[in-house]
Structure formats: structure tokens, C-alpha cells
Amino acid sequence: MKSMLIVAVLASSIMGAFSIQCYTCTGSSSSSCGDTFTSTTKTNCTSSYVSCSKVYAEASLLGITSKTVTRACSTTAASSSCTTADISVLKTTTCYCGSDNCNGTGRVTSAWTLMVLLLIITIVGTTRISDF
Numbered sequence: 001m002k003s004m005l006i007v008a009v010l011a012s013s014i015m016g017a018f019s020i021q022c023y024t025c026t027g028s029s030s031s032s033c034g035d036t037f038t039s040t041t042k043t044n045c046t047s048s049y050v051s052c053s054k055v056y057a058e059a060s061l062l063g064i065t066s067k068t069v070t071r072a073c074s075t076t077a078a079s080s081s082c083t084t085a086d087i088s089v090l091k092t093t094t095c096y097c098g099s100d101n102c103n104g105t106g107r108v109t110s111a112w113t114l115m116v117l118l119l120i121i122t123i124v125g126t127t128r129i130s131d132f
Contacts, residue, residue, distance in 0.1 A: 020045050021100040022052035022073045029056070029067035037105045045073035051096045052103035058091045071103045 024043040027033035045052075053074040058067045078098030085092050097103060 019047050020049060020052060020073065020098070022049075023071040023101055023104050024073065026068065026070045029069055031069075033071060034067075034069045039071070042101060043073060049073035049075055051076060051078040051098045052101070053097075054095045054103040056093045059089055061089050 025033035
């Protein structure tokens with residue numbers, strides 16, 4: 001039980017001790033920041049930032065549609081799902097994730113998944129050791 005607590009404390013300390021690194025760019029959905037993501041611009045976020053974000057915005061007005069993607073550091077806590085807002089002429093989808101450079105290509109995931117996995121491995125390992 002003590003080893004499980006030590007691992008949990010160490011994991012949370014390690015996650016909080018380092019600043020997160022995120023891709024940072026803004027561009028149309030067809031740019032290097034967009035759907036075919038090829039940007040290599042990474043930023044070491046300051047300690048006040050706890051996650052990375054990816055915002056996809058689509059604005060339509062008078063038959064003209066503009067699509068923009070923004071990737072940045074964020075002060076919003078990471079989550080396992082994205083949120084979509086549809087307000088008249090503007091539709092946005094915002095995703096937050098909590099591991100380095102997680103706002104690049106593919107699904108944005110949270111660092112909490114990794115922490116839970118480490119905790120499960122510790123519990124299973126501790127249980128098996130105590131069985132002997």
C-alpha cells in the first residue's frame with residue numbers, strides 16, 4: 001500500500017514539476033497548422049499553463065465559409081473529450097490535452113490516462129508480490 005502511495009505522489013510531482021510543451025500555430029484548415037498538420041513550431045509553456053489546446057473554428061456568412069485551426073498552450077484543465085459550440089454563424093470544436101505536444105495530429109488525449117495506467121500496474125504488481 002505504501003509503494004502505491006509513493007508512486008502516486010511521485011507521478012503527480014513529476015507531472016507538476018515540468019512545464020508542458022505544445023504545438024503553437026494558427027492557420028486555415030488547409031495550412032500547415034490545419035487538417036494536414038505539418039507544423040513543427042513547439043512552445044515550452046510557462047508553469048501557469050496546464051494543457052495544450054486545439055480549436056477548430058468554422059465561420060459562415062453570406063455564403064462564404066472560413067475555417068481556422070489554432071493550437072496553443074492553455075490554462076484549462078485537460079479532458080478526455082472535445083466540446084463543440086454552434087452559435088449562429090460560428091461553429092467551434094475545442095479539445096484540451098495534458099501531455100507534451102499532444103495537440104498535433106490524431107486524437108487529443110489526456111495525460112491522466114497514463115497516470116491511471118501506472119497506478120493500475122503498481123496495484124497489480126504490489127498484489128502479486130504480496131502473494132508470495
